Amino acid sequence: MHRGRRISLVIPCYNEELGVSAVIARVPAAVDEVVVVDNGCTDRTAEVARSLGARVVVETRRGYGAAYKAGLEAARGDIVVTLDGDGSYPPEEIPRLVDVLLDRGWEFLSASRFPLVDARAMSLSNRLGNRILTGATGLLFGQAVRDSQSGMWVFLRPSLERLRLTSDGMAFSEEIKLEALARGLRFGEEHIPYGARVGEVKLQRWRDGWRNLAFLVRKRLGV
DSSP, X not given: OBTTBOEEEEEEESSOHHHHHHHHHTOOTTOOEEEEEESSOOSSHHHHHHHTTOEEEEOOSOSHHHHHHHHHHHOOSSEEEEOOTTSOSOGGGHHHHHHHHHHTTXXXXXXXXXXXXXXXXXXXXXXXXXXXXXXXXXXXXXXXXXXXXXXXXXXXGGGGGGOOOOOOSTTHHHHHHHHHHHXXXXXXXXXXXXXXXXXXXXXXXXXXXXXXXXXXXXXXXXX
């Protein structure tokens, strides 16, 4: 608990046996529950997470967004925090980010990775893709977001009920920010240090990048 609020941390996972153990070990005491979503893992991710005290939710529909929908629905805290199970986002920053959310009166905080503290943490192609997608978000929706693809968010649990989230894939990350802005949530971004991931890279850069861009266009057209 932090400042009288219960905090839930939601971590979607697909074969993150090595990463999830490192992430959970770094979670601060202020976090009341850790919800790990087993999104069809074929390794020991679920077993490792349970052994470290996490509550494991199984989601058989494959996809980043599908995993998040299951995890967010299961979260019980007053404030929900998200991050990936690969160790790239900093769990240590959770109390500070919650403070920023509460002190500034925000309802939704998106953690921005840019400027990168360590340039080696993200490949040049990923940086280029992020810049294109973030630029497209601004062009299509008129919203100035610094990091449209960030996977670390902090928000008040009741805010989730106001969002209409449709994507089951990687586009969920950009959609949840757009929905927060479209529904009039008090929204802001705060910088975080981003690190190198642990384990195998799951992102398929060009395929996922094109799909995210296509999703932005469809959402803008109301399709």
